[in-house]
Amino acid sequence: MKNDLVLRVIGKLLIPFILLFALYVQFHGDFGPGGGFQAGVIIAAGIIFYALIHGVATTRRIVPDCLVETMLASGVLIYAGVGLAGLLFGGNYLDYFVLDPNPVLGQHRGIFWVEVGVATTVSGVMLKIYYMFASRSGSED
């Protein structure tokens, strides 16, 4: 589909907004609908959209496999790290109240990093699954 002008132009117009919307869903999840899981999926969807237009090989140069696999693991580590941070500050595991002198701010900080972890893992897994399927079929590009 590399030579389809309409797809290329639409993709170029839409993908930045898809990624921006993912960030909005991620960081506005405290106030509106959304959160880490949805944001991760939307990020992955944006990149998969790019891969559908430009082929998996091109996408792998931009978002390489090692980055995706690192995202896969580091998301869980961020989440578990927030829990450990709670322990270090003298609270229980995954206790956000101690993360800041102001307990409410501590909660916000904890939720923020937890959501970042979830989004990282989810988008990593989705991209990895897509890469796996696409590279096996070989007909995507």
Next chain:
Amino acid sequence: MAIAVLTLLLTRNLFSVIVLSGIYSFLMATILVALDAVDVAMTEASVGAGISTVLLLGALSLCKSEEATPAHKPWLPLAVSLSVGALLVYGALGLPGFNDTAAPMHQNVVPRYMQNEVDVPNVVTAVLASFRGYDTLGETTVVFTAGAGLIALLRRRKKIEPVESGRKDDA
């Protein structure tokens, strides 16, 4: 929605089955919006209609696009699914009504969640990330394990076909 499901049952072309299941997911998402479950609706629209459609299309390019005729008649599975469905409907009839504030599930922890000591306007996020932090950690681990398992499974397949793996690594 019923039309989508019926067509899904009758169609034998896998491509249209995938597209129809995407349509079904989007309709499901609109129902969830109507039920005020916007977070779930967003997940349904992005995962059910978006990612899984793309993944199924990717899987479709690996196999034939026509569904094979089954070797035996599907009466036993049909009976099992119908009876389980009837049981579920029967059980759902016993649930308290939608928006019933006196329902038992709104009496125990929900008042504490609603006091919102976390001070996050979206209660769903507060419950998922803070009150139920352990659950979400478990879910994230499940997602991670699924990804890791998939890598383990499909990587091994690649080594058996060395020619193809070499070509793909170059690309």
